[in-house]
Amino acid sequence: MKKLTLNNIAQHFGVSISTVSKAVNDNAEISKAVRDKIQKYAKEHHYRPNRVALSLLKKSTKTIGVIVPTILNYFFTQVFYGIEKTANSRGYNIISCTSDESYPKEVHTVGLLSTGIVDGLILSLSHETQTKANMEHISNFIDAQIPLVLFDRVSDKIECDKVIVDDLQAAYNTTKHLLDTGCRNIALVSEIYNSSVGKLRVTGYQNALEEAGIAYDNKLLVKVKKDDDLELLITFLLDYKKIDAIIALDEMMAADVLYILKSKNIKVPEEVSIIGFTNGRLSKYVSPALTMVSQHGKYIGELTANILIDRIENKGDLIPYTTKIVKTSLIERESTKSIS
Amino acid sequence: MKKLTLNNIAQHFGVSISTVSKAVNDNAEISKAVRDKIQKYAKEHHYRPNRVALSLLKKSTKTIGVIVPTILNYFFTQVFYGIEKTANSRGYNIISCTSDESYPKEVHTVGLLSTGIVDGLILSLSHETQTKANMEHISNFIDAQIPLVLFDRVSDKIECDKVIVDDLQAAYNTTKHLLDTGCRNIALVSEIYNSSVGKLRVTGYQNALEEAGIAYDNKLLVKVKKDDDLELLITFLLDYKKIDAIIALDEMMAADVLYILKSKNIKVPEEVSIIGFTNGRLSKYVSPALTMVSQHGKYIGELTANILIDRIENKGDLIPYTTKIVKTSLIERESTKSIS
DNA sequence: CCTTTTTGCGAAAACCTTTTCGAAAATTTT
DNA sequence: AAAATTTTCGAAAAGGTTTTCGCAAAAAGG
Numbered sequence: 001m002k003k004l005t006l007n008n009i010a011q012h013f014g015v016s017i018s019t020v021s022k023a024v025n026d027n028a029e030i031s032k033a034v035r036d037k038i039q040k041y042a043k044e045h046h047y048r049p050n051r052v053a054l055s056l057l058k059k060s061t062k063t064i065g066v067i068v069p070t071i072l073n074y075f076f077t078q079v080f081y082g083i084e085k086t087a088n089s090r091g092y093n094i095i096s097c098t099s100d101e102s103y104p105k106e107v108h109t110v111g112l113l114s115t116g117i118v119d120g121l122i123l124s125l126s127h128e129t130q131t132k133a134n135m136e137h138i139s140n141f142i143d144a145q146i147p148l149v150l151f152d153r154v155s156d157k158i159e160c161d162k163v164i165v166d167d168l169q170a171a172y173n174t175t176k177h178l179l180d181t182g183c184r185n186i187a188l189v190s191e192i193y194n195s196s197v198g199k200l201r202v203t204g205y206q207n208a209l210e211e212a213g214i215a216y217d218n219k220l221l222v223k224v225k226k227d228d229d230l231e232l233l234i235t236f237l238l239d240y241k242k243i244d245a246i247i248a249l250d251e252m253m254a255a256d257v258l259y260i261l262k263s264k265n266i267k268v269p270e271e272v273s274i275i276g277f278t279n280g281r282l283s284k285y286v287s288p289a290l291t292m293v294s295q296h297g298k299y300i301g302e303l304t305a306n307i308l309i310d311r312i313e314n315k316g317d318l319i320p321y322t323t324k325i326v327k328t329s330l331i332e333r334e335s336t337k338s339i340s
Numbered sequence: 341m342k343k344l345t346l347n348n349i350a351q352h353f354g355v356s357i358s359t360v361s362k363a364v365n366d367n368a369e370i371s372k373a374v375r376d377k378i379q380k381y382a383k384e385h386h387y388r389p390n391r392v393a394l395s396l397l398k399k400s401t402k403t404i405g406v407i408v409p410t411i412l413n414y415f416f417t418q419v420f421y422g423i424e425k426t427a428n429s430r431g432y433n434i435i436s437c438t439s440d441e442s443y444p445k446e447v448h449t450v451g452l453l454s455t456g457i458v459d460g461l462i463l464s465l466s467h468e469t470q471t472k473a474n475m476e477h478i479s480n481f482i483d484a485q486i487p488l489v490l491f492d493r494v495s496d497k498i499e500c501d502k503v504i505v506d507d508l509q510a511a512y513n514t515t516k517h518l519l520d521t522g523c524r525n526i527a528l529v530s531e532i533y534n535s536s537v538g539k540l541r542v543t544g545y546q547n548a549l550e551e552a553g554i555a556y557d558n559k560l561l562v563k564v565k566k567d568d569d570l571e572l573l574i575t576f577l578l579d580y581k582k583i584d585a586i587i588a589l590d591e592m593m594a595a596d597v598l599y600i601l602k603s604k605n606i607k608v609p610e611e612v613s614i615i616g617f618t619n620g621r622l623s624k625y626v627s628p629a630l631t632m633v634s635q636h637g638k639y640i641g642e643l644t645a646n647i648l649i650d651r652i653e654n655k656g657d658l659i660p661y662t663t664k665i666v667k668t669s670l671i672e673r674e675s676t677k678s679i680s
Numbered sequence: 681c682c683t684t685t686t687t688g689c690g691a692a693a694a695c696c697t698t699t700t701c702g703a704a705a706a707t708t709t710t
Numbered sequence: 711a712a713a714a715t716t717t718t719c720g721a722a723a724a725g726g727t728t729t730t731c732g733c734a735a736a737a738a739g740g
Contacts, residue, residue: 003456003484005726016690021728031688046480051455052395053726056695061392063435063457071421081411084438093452095403096436098424112433115391116343116696117403140386144343255625262627285595286625287602345696356720361698371718393696396725456726 004047013038024049055116063093064308065118067109069101069126069153074251074280075297076124079151082301083122090309092119103128107137114140120147120308125155130195133157147311151304154196161311162323163304165295167197170328171204174247174275174293177330179212181337183244183273187220187237189230189257190249201249201277217241224253234260245273245336251280254290258335274335288334295328344387349378364389395456403433404648405458407449409441409466409493414591414620415637416464419491422641423462430649432459443468447477454480460487460648465495470535473497487651491644494536501651502663503644505635507537510668511544514587514615514633517670519552521677523584523613527560527577529570529597530589541589541617557581564593574600585613585676591620594630598675614675628674635668 006024010017015034023030023038024047030038041047055061066083068076084094095118099106106126113121121141129135135157142148142160151163178186188205192198206216219240222233234257237243246261248254254276258268266272268288276283279294303324311319332338346364350357355374362370363378364387370378381387395401406423408416424434435458439446446466453461461481469475475497482488482500491503518526528545532538546556559580562573574597577583588594594616598608606612608628616623619634643664651659672678 006728007726017727018691018729019689021726022689025728029688034688046483048451048455049728050396050726051452051457052392052401053456053695054728055392056390056396056697056725057727057729059695071417071424077411077417081438084411084436088437093457094436096424096434097428098421111388112391115388116393117391117433143386252621259625281592282622282625285599285622287627346698347696357697358699358721359719361696362719365698369718374718389698390696393725394698396695396727397697397699399725 003050004042004045005050009038009041009047012041060119061117062091063095063118064305064312065095065097065113065121067097067099067106067113067121067123069099069124071096071098073278074282075152075278075295078297079124079301079304082298082303083305084301085298086302086305087309090305092305092309099126099129101127103132103134110137110141114144114146118146120149120312122149122151122304122308124151125153125196127153127192127195130155147308147315149304149308149311151300152197159321161307161321163300163307164323164325165197165300166325166327167200168204168207170277170293170295171201171247172208173204173328173330175205175208176211177339178245178247178273178275178336179208179214180339181273182340184214185217185220185241185243186245186247187222187243188247188249189222189224189233189253191224191226191253192249193221193223198249205247230256231260235264238264238266243272245275248274248276251276251278251282251292254292255282255286258286258288258290268335269337273337275330279331283331284333291333291336292331293328294331296326300326343390344382344385345390349381349387352381353378400459401457402431403435403458404645404652405435405437405453405461407437407439407446407453407461407463409439409464411436411438413618414622415492415618415635418637419464419641419644422638422643423645424641425638426642426645427649430645432645432649439466439469441467443472443474450477450481454484454486458486460489460652462489462491462644462648464491465493465536467493467532467535470495487648487655489644489648489651491640492537499661501647501661503640503647504663504665505537505640506665506667507540508544508547510617510633510635511541511587512548513544513668513670515545515548516551517679518585518587518613518615518676519548519554520679521613522680524554525557525560525581525583526585526587527562527583528587528589529562529564529573529593531564531566531593532589533561533563538589545587570596571600575604578604578606583612585615588614588616591616591618591622591632594632595622595626598626598628598630609675609677613677615670619671623671624673631673631676632671633668634671636666640666 006017006020010020020038023035024042064087087094097109106129130153135155138158149161154162154164175186190198209216222237224230246257248257254274258274261268261272268274275291277293279292283290283292346357346360349360360378363375364382404427427434437449446469470493475495478498489501494502494504515526530538549556562577564570586597588597594614598614601608601612608614615631617633619632623630623632
């Protein structure tokens, strides 16, 4: 049984296409008898209007695009979950794409999604894009008049709605918390030192140090590149100076650091405290359980999707762009000392 | 700058739409001069053909739908990753949907995707669907002549291509391994006892026991329902009999079991061994690190996507349906004793 | 019986693209 | 200069849907 169209049904009954269209839409213009007859046939043969034709007609696909740098990261998975849930409840589908932290792939994907298949786009910039700082593909997208919301990895160069994590405050709070528990030499381990997010966190960290009257030491900022051996870097760090605490900007990295410290027989948190970003599933299962910064990924997804859909559905009105800042929470577990 | 169409360009130059179409497609039918002129204009104004119109014309959207029960599960995330990668490399996009383990939501979503927006569908049945065993929505989908590949959570009632994990063998091997390390009383903790996957694993487990001449004890099969208190169930289990090993059908559950045992001061693996299914990020970070069954999620995703796309692109040929069975690997860590 | 209103349905446009076919214009050949 | 050929472009269809407008015929009113 090949896909049924209005035309097929029309031919079957010897009526016009418009009659069938009106009949299946229960339009009173068509006599009850004909309506019932056609509706019955349509139901029996599982007629469903072709969404592609509808999209072309209505200039709306009821689909939104989502591009994240990677899906294999619990924060993005959570955001994705929030987006999907919200979009679905508001009648939208999701086209999901991954940039794999690659600039060319992001350019390609953004281009692809600017051709009418989505009513709006949610994007978190790839690492490479943030490094390159070339946002032409985004400008082109905005020129095409399709609503866009950026989240987490954003850029000042782009004017649009944004949802970001309060990373500055988060890093400040984190550092402050460690200081309050008596730590002095606090290191920060980052794989994303080039990104908007990473930079903000470093600034927040520096602010807290400054406030406490501690000089910022560049050597305590450990920049991890893709294939670097973390264990080696940590060993260097520990040899350099007595370290009281380590902040890791990623859940896996926090777990890795913990693992490395344990293998060196360093007591956590007695000798070294650890706080990590992204509160995922790992943190509470390792031992000692990790104190983490929760970014409320699901909520961010919901918020982002709602802003986008509002924008899509109020296309006429010119609402000014907003930037929502989502606060983080520090979830205290066993890898930090308590404030005495 | 509103979205540019062939019509717009045609009006701008005072030529016909077809001329513009041919020009942007670099068709030699159009004189070089006109071609260059139009191509230049098109490039400058970022003309891109409307994909929706193209889809309608070509009856192909270059998009495939993916429905998984949940994305907040590392196995499915991995599969998803594999699908996305493969689909992209073959020029397809992904529309991703979640059934949330709900039958009505699955029915709705499958219906939605049968209306021409996808060229094919990849599906893993929701738990509720497998329990209900009502596959009418799937039959309707297949009737609409859209290729479908089922993975992991499948059903005998549906005839289509399938990719499944060798769960029978996996559970058999797992149990056998535990037996070989000297365990006798082996319990199995499952949250998915109703699903195709869960049933197969129980059978594999029983087979191994039988082979070893150990009577299957129903009380050692712990069925966990959604809001059950796992700790209580484990306590009952341990009170019932001396337990040598526990198999958990899920990564989180394996970690939970480990946590519970540790809190009861039970030594792992000396007193009780643990093996879990789904080798995710958790397993190697907990202490002792968990011995796990890896289902090779990414590979399953790649395989599934390739089968689907092959089917889409060879639509004419009638290739018989295949069922691919993917072997698992046992990843030995510290939660099991070694075979002496 | 004629006029007006209502009822029931069809034609056609619009959405955007590609492609086939045909026609006109320009060029070459006789 | 006439005929044949080639070049260059346009008209139209097809894909499926909704919707506006219009046209018939039937019903109602006088």
